[in-house]
Amino acid sequence: MIIFGWGFRTSKNYGPVRKIQCNNCNNESSWHLQKITSWFMLFFIPVIPYKTRYLLMCPVCKNYLMLQKEEFEELKDIIENSQSNKSWDASARMNSIVNGAGGIIRTETQLNFIRDVQEFERERQRRSEE
Structure with missing residues (x-):
């Protein structure tokens, strides 16, 4: 019997990027850059990633903006350069x-x-x- 599934998600937070006023909660805060990956699982072990989302997320209410991979990479480079x-x-x-x-x-x-x-x-x- 083979057990498989999907929908397991991993999230990586790269830290604050930009100060933006949220349209949902009206707080002005530094939004965080996040990468969320959904996985296909085999025997409860994540094996193959099948969906990746790139987000700019409000830390207060968790409202987010979807980003393209290119935009995500640019913002990630900004964070890495500022930390280095x-x-x-x-x-x-x-x-x-x-x-x-x-x-x-x-x-x-x-x-x-x-x-x-x-x-x-x-x-x-x-x-x-x-």
Whole structure:
């Protein structure tokens, strides 16, 4: 007796990509890039993938946009390039948003904080030189 089935799904989350306002929940958050693969199973073991979906998903309400494979690959490259750039410190990466060109978008509050820290460092150096 051979037991087979289908519909087993695996999901891979590649992380946040873009800050988008969701039409479903109206939250503005960084949407996650996901790849969902459906498998044919033989004896309860996933053997052959028969369907792959590429999604950009809202982390709040799980609403999603379907992507083409080419779009998915572009966004995946952006994520990988942003993670491989070791010049960013960990806090900047956590609080930053990666735009479509791979650059960092910071909020006005973050920019003001960075300016204040830089000014504080300059002031501290001036005092130490005196």
